Amino acid sequence: MNDWLKPLQDGLIEGRVLTKNADLYSYSFDASFGEYLPEAVVQVKNKQEVVHVIRLANQYKVPVYPRGAGTCLSGGPLPVHGGIVLDLSKLPAKIDVSPGDLTVTVSPSVRTQDINIEAEKRGLMYAPDPSSAHVATIGGNLAENSGGPRGLKYGVTKDHVLGLEIVTPEGELIRTGGQTIKNVTGYDLTKLIVGSEGTLAVIVEATLKLMPKPPAVKTMMVSFHKVRTAGEAISRTLTSGVLPSKMEFMDQACVRAVEQFQPIGLPVDAAAIILIELDGPEEALRIEQEKVEAIMEEMGAKEVIIPESDEEAAKLWHARKQVSPAIAKIKPTKVSEDATVPRSKIPDFMDRLQTIKEKYDLEVVAFGHAGDGNLHPNILCDQRDPEEMKRAEKAVEEMFEAAIELGGTLSGEHGIGTMKAPFMEMELGDAGVDMMRRIKRAWDPHNILNPGKIFAEKGQKLVLRNE
Amino acid sequence: MSNSLKQAYDLTFDCVQCGYCLPACPTYETMESETHSPRGRINLVKMVAEGKAAVQDLEEPMEKCLGCMACTSVCPTNVQYGEILENAKEVLDESKPSGRLESFLFEDFFPSKTWMNRLGDATWLFQQTGADRITNRLPWNLPLHLEAFADIMPSMPSPVKRKRRAERYIRRRPAVKKVGFFTGCIMDSVFFESNESTIELLLRSGAEVVLPKSQTCCGALHAHSGKKNKAIELAKENIAAFEEEAFDYIVENAGGCGAQMIEYPSLFEKGSRWHARAVEFSNRVKDISEVLVEIDGLVFSKPIEQTITYQPSCHMTYVQKVVEPPLALLEKVPGIRLQELERPGFCCGSAGVYNLVQHEDSMDILDVKMQDVCQTGADQVVTSNPGCLLQMKLGIKREGMDSEAVHLVDLLMQADPAPRSLR
Ligand SMILES: Cc1cc2nc3c(=O)[nH]c(=O)nc-3n(C[C@H](O)[C@H](O)[C@H](O)COP(=O)(O)OP(=O)(O)OC[C@H]3O[C@@H](n4cnc5c(N)ncnc54)[C@H](O)[C@@H]3O)c2cc1C
């Protein structure tokens, strides 16, 4: 037995330690690839227990991996070097809305959607809306700096955080930021921690920004003969003075997959479609809608469809949600990337994807938040076919190269984790990665907090195969 | 790899580990660990198949699964969790020969008319002698937590009355439909009166009702505990029993049985003769509520001035996919204030024999359910399955509530249903 297990156990009053085989296997994965067995899973019930676990881990130099709901798509919570999985999803749920301040203070375990539900009860909204918001925790969202369709107009998680309470890798409980919109006191540690993927601190509380809930929304669906025209139409709209709350893109393969899976009458002969949502006061929406319609016509769109009712609109958004499961029917294993390019480069990126698809003879489809250039190219393959998986690995690498060459980035919202670590230098250069490593070393001298993430180990490569 | 493990393994590849099923799973909520979540269970099956984890590692998580199928209703990739679960149970069953009590329960007790009658008689005797009130003072514990259920059993009609029931209810005027009634084992012993109500409602709706003599247990409990061969045997007996006459419907009033009978085709190889017969059979299986709505032959004249809530059976919701008909019937009864549960789809914890064999875990789940039930302030809690009915009675007792739990058909009988054509 590990010498740290007993003192670990002793410091927990409400929390518990799980060490049965079945439990270890159940915390060995996330929604990405690979499984790694931890030596223990600790479920904490209050902040002091987090402090206890971290101090002990720092003392015994045992790795600790913070974990929320385990929906990460980049391997963030995987215990790649054994040690302790720190389950934060069982901390008591707390959602304290201060309507007067337009803020909400939450514990990291709450599901993001529940924050929005509480806010809406007071005519407010929490804007970030990752599609996993009904499952993922806000702690995970903060650690990954998650975003969703509404990111186009309202930004991503980091744009909505005012302050955090964190436990540092040396076991200090500190606050960063505060409750105010304006705050320039010292370095902005809040923004450093948001998106740090659990490698710099454990988030135990957060104060978030709320905003007034828009009084009305309007949905439009536009189809195109050419992907290029779709890309141009997006840019044109965004420079016309109208800022839609969502602009979602689906290529023909996605549209066809959805129609096979759950037919709702999407145009399967279109090369691409864009789903648009406008939000604001009713009167403004009418004017904006006409404007967008005119732009689309001028650009030679194939068809503009404006749903008659809220139910019709909901159907279209449901179809967008069905893309993910629908394409999984093409082939069982989905390698889901989120390389992001400047929006004007979407057509070029789509061309590159086509070349990659042909070169490696793979099923590649693309959809996503095209309004902000955050596409989700997906490779559909079969994990049981090692040869195909090898081709997929190569294709992923080439996708990253393409995105970076076009001025984009490896990841728009899913994070680096284990999956994209080998490609960091490609984007940031040696010196860029080194500056980040130095920050990590300063915060976490014993490298106990989520080791093996973001920074590649020597010779680390992307591996999608099951060894 | 055994055949069942291989079948389960292949199905695990549909799971993308997205976790969308976590918020729907009752055991994940009460047991608070991924080990007791759908995603965790599926992963463990995979790990066992790949030789990474041992079969024993699978035992507890699988036995603590309610089999409620709530997870299947939210899964975006349509993972066949039911099949994974049943195959995993088979793997467990193969690895460890079942104990004497268990094999008695499954081999002898449930499929047997005699035993079911004995259960009914024992309950009656128990109640007549007041023995149910003295169990509290017994110096020993009854097996399987039966003491918890002792005084919530419905009052039983005498054995004589039960024996006297007819097997055929013919109409003088032409029948609107010919119904074969599946009586169920627990329903026909412990809830005999509810079966009487079911027959009565069908007759008053204008149907002819036949109770085929050679019918037997539906086999749900067997299938859910990995005893597939026994389940197949029982399915064949029932299919044959209901082929004897040309029924428009095969009606049941127990969500658990209905769900099993709907799935009979999955027990047989596609293209086989038995598969075709099973399809014929399952196409006609209907819950009593569906048939009453479809025939639409009743008017309810006596108002029930009460708050009513409805606790649907999970198998009826997620497997049979019958959701609206019971609510539609309740809405027809004058006076009723229908107060729906916040989370009707959350299992009550009864789950076949779960509340006997996993008693504490079942009570934790029941506590969550009862919070919701208490919120409604219901005078009567309506259910559509015998297991749920007993569990609701138990929940009401544990909470010390001043409410009743009733089967839907018994509530409808309270409202004095009359044939529409006569009014
Ligand atoms: C079907 C599906 C759809 C998705 N859609 C989107 C989307 O639209 N947009 C998007 O951005 N993402 C999306 N994701 C990815 C994922 O849901 C997000 O990254 C989410 O934020 C992860 O939250 P979680 O609670 O599951 O965290 P986990 O997966 O458990 O952990 C994620 C990371 O956060 C760290 N962490 C967790 N909690 C804490 C804490 N309290 N303190 C410090 N570190 C912590 C972990 O160490 C890990 O590195 C999707 C995932 C799936 C499966």
Ligand code: SF4
């Ligand atoms: S919802 Fe379906 S695919 Fe997602 S984890 Fe659960 S079973 Fe797997």
Ligand code: SF4
């Ligand atoms: S069947 Fe019910 S208890 Fe079992 S995993 Fe699914 S939701 Fe959970």
